[in-house]
Amino acid sequence: MAKSTIEVASVLSFEKKLVPSDAFFYGTTWSNRSQAEPLALVEKSVRGTISNRLKAATANNTLKLNAEVDKANLQRVDTCALTEKQDTLKVTFTLKVLSGLDKPSACNNKEFLASYAEAVQTYIAEFGFKELAKRYAYNIANGRFLWRNRVGAEKIQISVTxxxxxxxxxxxxxxxxxxxDKTDTKLEQLAAAIAEALEGKQNYLLIKVEAYALLGQAQEVYPSEELVLDKNNSKDKKSKILYAVNDVAAMHSQKIGNALRTIDTWYPDFAEYQLPIAAEPYGAVTNLGHAFRTPKEKNDFFSLFDAFSTGDELSSLEQKHYVIAVLIRGGVFGKSTKE
Structure with missing residues (x-):
């Protein structure tokens, strides 16, 4: 049977190959980074002002506006900050790198499985994971995973073991x-270790990452914010709930993972935006409310993956890199038989 007639499996899933832990927050000083203490969350109750955009009928009526502004905006929020004796944030996490990309964790189509495995093995034989591993290593070295904690830092040192x-x-x-674009011996060494682990040349790779950001004494830091689904729970009626593990402020592993896979410079609008985006099936960037890869333009993951996995040649090397990057991300990619 010709490869072009092969159907994508209806049951198809992949385990992620970059597996980060949660990241934990500690306070220390730049001059003595060996001494660090866990950072805890602190609850604040504040009386704020009304500052949201009002309806025109209220905004244009002085009496209604004064009555609205006179209302107290009471808030109960979680915060996290360095102590008055600390000037440096320490963030630690581990990253496990796995191989076996040519083997889905679930696949119900033997013919498709053979075609997919051949496509991935051909990619590995031709390119390895050199380009992708370099970009993952780059996002460790540049501290992208610090997110807002990176902004305004005087110095940032990343220690990798x-x-x-x-x-x-x-x-x-x-x-x-x-x-x-930048390269150096240290970056190449880290990238080579990641590439070898993805390719299966070493059975086990665990990377320990410690980041030190000099922010200033008692400055606020930013763990992950929790999404509160049960808004009727009176016990936790806060306008902001931050994430902590065993009373230590922390960042979600999903947020670390998103930063590490922010390597997609191959999307069509890159020349305009000049910013990498996370390798996602539709190139979704939630804070912009925009999907940079769409089925209409045939540059989304599913359009490219269907062709790649059934033996069709993609039009560019960049498209192959993107498809492999999303497979490393993992997910459920089966194709429904129903329209």
Missing amino acids: LNDGVSLEFNAFEYSLKEF
């Missing part, structure tokens, strides 16, 4: 957040 005992130090500001 591989499971073979090799230690690498990076100055985060030497590595851009906008491109992946």
Whole structure:
């Protein structure tokens, strides 16, 4: 049977190959980073002002406006900050890198499985994971995973320890957040370890990452914010609930993962935006409310994956890199038989 007639499996899923832990927050000083203390969340109750956009009928009526502004905006929120004796935030997490990309965790179509495995093995034989691994390594070195905690920092040092005992130090500001062109011996060493683990040349790779950001004494820091689904729970009626594990402020592993896979500079609008986006099936960037890859333009993951996995040649190397990056992300990608 010709490869073009192969149907994508209806049951098809992939385990993620980059597996980050939650990241934990500690306070320390830049001059003595060996001494660090866990940061705890602090609850604040504040009386704010009304500052949201009002309806025209209220905004244009002085009496109604004064009555609205006179209302207290009472808030109960979680915050997190360094102590008055600390000036540096320490963020730690681990990253496990797995191989076996050519083997889905679930697939109910034997013919498709053979075609898919052949496509991935051909990609690995031709390109390895050199380009993708370099970009993952870059996002460790530049501290992208710090998110808002990176903004306004005077200095940022990233310490990376591989499971073979090799230690690498990076100055985060030497590595851009906008491109992946820079290279040096340390970056190449980290990228090579990630690439070998993805390819299966080493059975086990665990990377320990410690980031130190000099922010200033008692400055606020930013753990993950929780999404509160049960809004009727009177016990936790706060306008902002931050994430903590065993009373230590933390960042979700999903947020770390999103930062590490922010490597997609191959989407069509990159020339306009000049910013990498996370490798996602539709190129979704929630804070912009925009999907940069759409089925209409045939540049979304599913359009490209269906062709790639059934033996059709993609039009560019960049499209192949993108497809493999989303597969490393993992997910459920089966094709329904129903229209």
